Amino acid sequence: MCVFLSADADGVYTVSKVAVQSGRSVTIPCLYDREYDYHVKYWCHGSNWNFCKTVVRTDSPKRTGKTSITDDPTHHVFTVNMTMLTTWDSGYYWCAVEIQRGGDKGAYLYLSFTADTPGLWVEQQEVAGVEGGHVSVLCHYNEPSSMKKWCRIKGSCVEVNSGESGRSEMKDDHSKKVFTVRELNMEDTGWYWCAAGKLQIPVHLTVTQKTTTTTVTTPTHSSASAALSTSLLVTTATTAVTSSKPSTSKYSTVSTPFSPVPTTINYNKSLLKTLQMRFCTAQSSGKIYRPHTRLAVLQQIELVM
Structure with a gap:
């Protein structure tokens, strides 16, 4: 299936170039403006702005082979997950929104799948932290001289060695080839990307509220009450034993x-x-x-x- 895309990609946002090792999986976020919350979204394959072959859609089919799509109108983002990828899957892909009257909106990216370790990668695309705390995002890269960035999709970027920007700080550890540390609040939840040169890798950050522990003390019986209860029990038991003791007399007693x-x-x-x-x-x-x-x-x- 081929569809027409308008040259205007405003309203849809994603990363631009991602490298993934063959056999592994990747999740691509496609953010969109709130006016498209209930429009049909789709993922398509092709290098031409004017034509694109649809792979999956948010109405149907939501899964085809190794690719699936999920829409989240509450956060104005749909995600595409691709698994067990090979070098044959490399190429241009599109995040697209269907427009009933007029050309569809779309933003493209290039996915490359290599047999070797890619030039930029993360151990996991999902990281989590607690409000008021910190989280470290480990973005491994191969080219030490490349420019390193930590950016929020539809937001601003922080460059390595540029110092702190708001609550964000980036650190480049050349021995471990990792960078960025983030101080958190609830508004930090969302999609980001690490960049090394022209390569990017998307990372989703989830921030949860700090939980507080409340200790509830249950009142206990006083020692006097405990002693009284014990005494009553003992007395009751003694009375029962005494009253049930058989008579040893051969005569009957007065009734x-x-x-x-x-x-x-x-x-x-x-x-x-x-x-x-x-x-x-x-x-x-x-x-x-x-x-x-x-x-x-x-x-x-x-x-x-």
């Missing part, structure tokens, strides 16, 4: 228990007479045989006299 401790209940004369009669009956029948039980009954009788 109405008498407490050895004098009670404070006031008995009337009728009750006194009843108690005296029960005591005499029980004593004559031999049911009151324990001295301490007999004493307890006598104490009850004396109490109401």
